Amino acid sequence: MLRRDLKQATFQVFFIFFTIGVFAFLLSSPAAAQPKGEPIKIGWIAELSGTWSFFGATGLTAAQIAEEEINAKGGVLGRPIQVIPMDNRTDPAQAASAARMLDTQHKVLTFSGPTSSDTALAVYGYAEQNKVPFVVPVAAFPRLTRPGTEWTFRVEPDAVGWGYAIVKFVEKMKPGASIALIYSDFALQRAIVAGIKYQAERSGIKIATDIIFPQNATDATVQAAQVKSKNPDFVFVSGGGAFDVTLTNQILDLGIKPEQIIHPFGAVKMILGWGPRSVGSYYGTFFDHSLGGLNEYGKGLITKFTKRAGYIPAYIENFCYATVYLIKEAVEKAGTVDRTKFRDAMRNINTKEITTGIPMVFDKNGARKEYMYFLQMKEVGKDTYQSKEAFYIEWDPEVIPVYQLAP
Structure with missing residues (x-):
């Protein structure tokens, strides 16, 4: 009887310590770390209505998938990243107005989002004049990275x-x-x-x-x-x-x-x-589900986006998704959300596109190597x-x- 009670007590002690150990492991796991504090804000100025809305809306969905993934893994510098969408209505004047609001009211770290060169040029004008970083995911008009550009970076090769x-x-x-x-x-x-x-x-x-x-x-x-x-x-x-x-x-x-x-x-x-x-x-x-060589992020984007949107992603969605990860990496390299230091980190970044492994390096005007x-x-x-x-x-x-x- 005593031996049976002793075995039972030993098992109970073992079970308690085992449970405590598992709980401690889960708490220490990076996947369980939740980002805290003020979000690091990306002002996503997109064509959610108007002529280019089927580009803008689909790009936003891809950006939000990246946002969710990053925050699920601890965010950026321990803080959550936040994509703040704003409709530019495929209208340059509305795009400039959205940039002003995101800058002055939301205090975003950087602009992003346009898939139309016409609206992107309006955001470019505001960004360069007011010294707000602008990471352009899709718009490809060369003037976005013309000589003398200081605050804008174009992820997509020029048109x-x-x-x-x-x-x-x-x-x-x-x-x-x-x-x-x-x-x-x-x-x-x-x-x-x-x-x-x-x-x-x-x-x-x-x-x-x-x-x-x-x-x-x-x-x-x-x-x-x-x-x-x-x-x-x-x-x-x-x-x-x-x-x-x-x-x-x-x-x-x-x-x-x-x-x-x-x-x-x-x-x-x-x-x-x-x-x-x-x-x-x-x-x-620049990205297609039919291409070989996609890594786990690329395949994951295809799976998640298709489940959410009901159709497969292509280069528009890929650039928007990859841009959010690029911004994350630049913030980590800067070690701060200071706009100037973030801009400098973007200038010096030498990385690879998160989904394809294709090099991402920008020249002195913010243009990317073409392919x-x-x-x-x-x-x-x-x-x-x-x-x-x-x-x-x-x-x-x-x-x-x-x-x-x-x-």
Whole structure:
């Protein structure tokens, strides 16, 4: 009886100490550490309504996933990171107003968020004048990192360079080819076309026709027929916002083959909108679920975003997600939320994109080293698609005079 009681008491003591040990381990685990104190604020000025809303809204979702992940792992410098969204309505004046409010009322550390070059330029003007850091996730207009820029950093390669890359791709597929240009009158498209025209002359690529639409265009029937009449080898197609889907399908309606079409970029909703008829066409990108080499963060973003949004992410979502992690790393390197020290940390950062491992280094004007993939569409379903890599290129930002071509 005494022996049985002794065994029972010993077991109870062991169980108590075991429980205490497990509890102490959990408390000491980094995953259990909760960030405390005043949040480190990112003013996320996005196109949540207006022409580019399908870019802005999807980018915000990706940024919020990064925010949640970072805070679940202890935050930044022991403090939570907070993405504060504000709708710029795809309107430059509204974007500048949002920047002012986030600066003066919310006291954000940095601006981020725009996916439209037009709205990003408005934020750029405020940021540079008022010395507020601005980490641009997606907008690609070169003027965002023109010489003399001090407070702005552009994560996405510049749009003039995209035009350079498109011509190099065409040159590889068919030397001496002709290409028709049909696009909307937005800063992004104008910059891409400037790069195409500059490099086409040097690569022996002929411009068959050059058609530009006003920003509020909704139909391209007549212009698509004009493109067809020129019988080009390739057609550069880039409509603003949802008009891109209309433009693409009207081009296809007139008998242009998918294999002739080159889109400078392909967000998921755009690709799905192009539809199965576009299988065989090409698009430029910087991140895609069809690419190999994605790390655990990249695969995790695809899984989490798809579960939350109902469709797979592409380069827009990736840049927004990766930008929040980039800001986190710069804050840690600065060791403070002082804006000037954060800016200096961004200038000196030498890291890799969290999802792909592609280098992230900025030049003296805040521009990133350029690179681009071109993928060919192989399958398009209701809510997903598959593509295959057709071409990859890297280049130095100064290989063409980007700031003269898109001042």
